[in-house]
Amino acid sequence: MKIKFLGTGAAEGWPAIFCGCDACKRAEKFGGKNIRTRTSCLIDDIYMIDFPPDTYMHKLIYNIDLSKLKYVIITHSHSDHFYAYDFEMRLEGFAYIEDDSPLNLYGNEKTKELFDYALGHLDMEGVVDYNIVKAFSPLKIGDALVTPLPADHSKGEDCFIYVIQIDGSTLLYGHDSGYFPEESWESLVQYEFDGVILDCTFGTEDLRSGHMGLPANIDIKNRLLKSNAASIDTKFIITHFSHNIGLMHHEIEEIAKAHGFIAAYDGFEIEI
Ligand SMILES: [Zn+2]
Ligand SMILES: [Zn+2]
Numbered sequence: 001m002k003i004k005f006l007g008t009g010a011a012e013g014w015p016a017i018f019c020g021c022d023a024c025k026r027a028e029k030f031g032g033k034n035i036r037t038r039t040s041c042l043i044d045d046i047y048m049i050d051f052p053p054d055t056y057m058h059k060l061i062y063n064i065d066l067s068k069l070k071y072v073i074i075t076h077s078h079s080d081h082f083y084a085y086d087f088e089m090r091l092e093g094f095a096y097i098e099d100d101s102p103l104n105l106y107g108n109e110k111t112k113e114l115f116d117y118a119l120g121h122l123d124m125e126g127v128v129d130y131n132i133v134k135a136f137s138p139l140k141i142g143d144a145l146v147t148p149l150p151a152d153h154s155k156g157e158d159c160f161i162y163v164i165q166i167d168g169s170t171l172l173y174g175h176d177s178g179y180f181p182e183e184s185w186e187s188l189v190q191y192e193f194d195g196v197i198l199d200c201t202f203g204t205e206d207l208r209s210g211h212m213g214l215p216a217n218i219d220i221k222n223r224l225l226k227s228n229a230a231s232i233d234t235k236f237i238i239t240h241f242s243h244n245i246g247l248m249h250h251e252i253e254e255i256a257k258a259h260g261f262i263a264a265y266d267g268f269e270i271e272i
């Protein structure tokens, strides 16, 4: 499974859209890996996890052919994870696509409401189809087996983390979430993960509700190792960083490395 991190910032981006703080000014000055757009990942070129408002920019920066994109798996409705309006641009006249199969979206009911609000006046059927998913119900999406599990995030909707299995590789896409709910752990310990992506919005702070920091990430790593759901070969990756952590990429990278984590950055690619 080939994973490309298109964005690795929290909702506000980094430098944050309206912010004048020191962390944003330093990121601007140093550039490179310190510039973090809103979070999403591309897997094997055809599966996208989340669809942030920066997706068009991601296409430009990474030279991604989104006419080849087949599936978008959505974690929750927050604006940094789902920007519905751009799907209109897949209609005829805006997009000429060789393969006439629809782009399939998968997500919760709240995100479907946003989809309908933005696009309900258009005939999207067969162009972009929305599929509602339920926690603990695995779905076959292309060659992938995808299982949504409950996240600890926003109370107003069913936010999901996802177990994604493709060709014998197993990935846990674990954000946005605080320390995982016990009901999710019952499922999680039954897998053998090759890769685990975790929410590190709070950086080195020990916060674990709604989002996480590194201490909660370490606890998750240890629990997965202890229950044999992970091994020394499992790649643990942290992402979704907020400017509030105040650390430049090389600083968080060094701290993460000392605890066996890889700090993702925009454009980072890994094979698991
Ligand atoms: Zn987010
Ligand atoms: Zn800032």
Ligand SMILES: [Zn+2]
Residues within 6 Å of the ligand: 076, 078, 153, 176
């Ligand atoms: Zn969120």
